[in-house]
Amino acid sequence: xxxxxxxxxxxxxxxxxxxxxxxxxxxxxxxxxxxxxxxxxxxxxxxxxxxxxxxxxxxxxxxxxxxxxxxxxxxxxxxxxxxxxxxxxxxxxxxxxxxxxxxxxxxxxxx
Amino acid sequence: xxxxxxxxxxxxxxxxxxxxxxxxxxxxxxxxxxxxxxxxxxxxxxxxxxxxxxxxxxxxxxxxxxxxxxxxxxxxxxxxxxxxxxxxxxxxxxxxxxxxxxxxxxxxxxxxxx
Numbered sequence: 260x261x262x263x264x265x266x267x268x269x270x271x272x273x274x275x276x277x278x279x280x281x282x283x284x285x286x287x288x289x290x291x292x293x294x295x296x297x298x299x300x301x302x303x304x305x306x307x308x309x310x311x312x313x314x315x316x317x318x319x320x321x322x323x324x325x326x327x328x329x330x331x332x333x334x335x336x337x338x339x340x341x342x343x344x345x346x347x348x349x350x351x352x353x354x355x356x357x358x359x360x361x362x363x364x365x366x367x368x369x370x
Numbered sequence: 371x372x373x374x375x376x377x378x379x380x381x382x383x384x385x386x387x388x389x390x391x392x393x394x395x396x397x398x399x400x401x402x403x404x405x406x407x408x409x410x411x412x413x414x415x416x417x418x419x420x421x422x423x424x425x426x427x428x429x430x431x432x433x434x435x436x437x438x439x440x441x442x443x444x445x446x447x448x449x450x451x452x453x454x455x456x457x458x459x460x461x462x463x464x465x466x467x468x469x470x471x472x473x474x475x476x477x478x479x480x481x482x483x484x
Contacts, residue, residue, distance in 0.1 A: 290469050291468075291469045291470065291471065293472060293473075295475075300478075301477060301478070302374075302460055302475035302476050302477045302478050303413070303460070303475045304475070305472055305473075305474060308470075308472060310469055310470070348412065348413075350413075350473075352469070352471065354468060354469070355467050355468050357403075357415050357418065357428065358415075358471070358473060359412070360412035360413040360414075361412050362410070362411065362412045363412070
């Protein structure tokens with residue numbers, strides 16, 4: 260079957276570079292956001308989340324930035340490694356509504 | 371992995387046949403979800419469950435039904451499979467709803483309807 264990675268915007272970086280993946284979310288009232296990583300043939304894997312009362316949150320080698328003014332979310336990956344190659348997508352949520360997922364960005368890391 | 375298994379992992383079936391996919395969790399999480407993933411679309415919610423015997427429809431529920439008779443199992447049934455239901459199906463679980471709800475996903479089931 261066709262890979263979910265086709266038709267997606269692609270970011271190509273060199274190993275060791277920092278990567279920035281962007282997401283425009285749809286609902287200005289959304290109060291919770293998640294970034295997922297999906298490797299080929301696998302299920303989405305939780306990376307990091309952020310609540311709307313925060314602008315920035317850091318994890319291990321990853322940072323999420325939230326700009327509510329322009330409804331923009333970004334995921335920064337420091338010192339990108341070949342193992343980071345995957346599709347990354349954001350999800351947003353408002354209150355008790357269900358999660359809404361973006362279509363994703365494919366990250367390709369060259370050695 | 372968050373203790374979620376899906377079975378079967380791959381299935382080929384014919385149009386008009388019923389198909390049941392199983393999601394099993396060992397986390398004792400209250401909430402369970404079925405999504406489908408297709409090229410050009412984000413994950414789309416089919417049905418979800420907020421407890422044993424408590425289910426609700428998602429965005430793309432037509433042609434699908436679900437059942438949850440035990441906390442650990444959530445079944446998705448395609449009543450009469452169509453080619454448009456060829457997709458990759460993911461189960462997800464969470465222990466809460468609202469802010470802070472993080473959903474953890476299973477490995478997926480790849481379904482081909484001929």
